[in-house]
Amino acid sequence: MQQRRRFKQTETLKDRLAAFANEAFKKASEMQPSRERDDLIKNARRAETAAHIDEWINSTGLQPPK
Secondary structure, three states: OOOOOOOOOOOOHHHHHHHHHHHHHHHHHOOOOOHHHHHHHHHHHHHHHHHHHHHHHOOOOOOOOO
């Protein structure tokens, strides 16, 4: 039976998503207007949204019903 390759993440999901978004925005700012640039910006915005959702889900303000 084949085993999964598992490893521990050294950074949180929020940090990884923020780093990806920052890198994508930086790369897009150096490019000429094009479809590739638009796709980079779209993916960076998705990463930012995912980071905000992850922060919201993991916040202590959300409590299960009692």
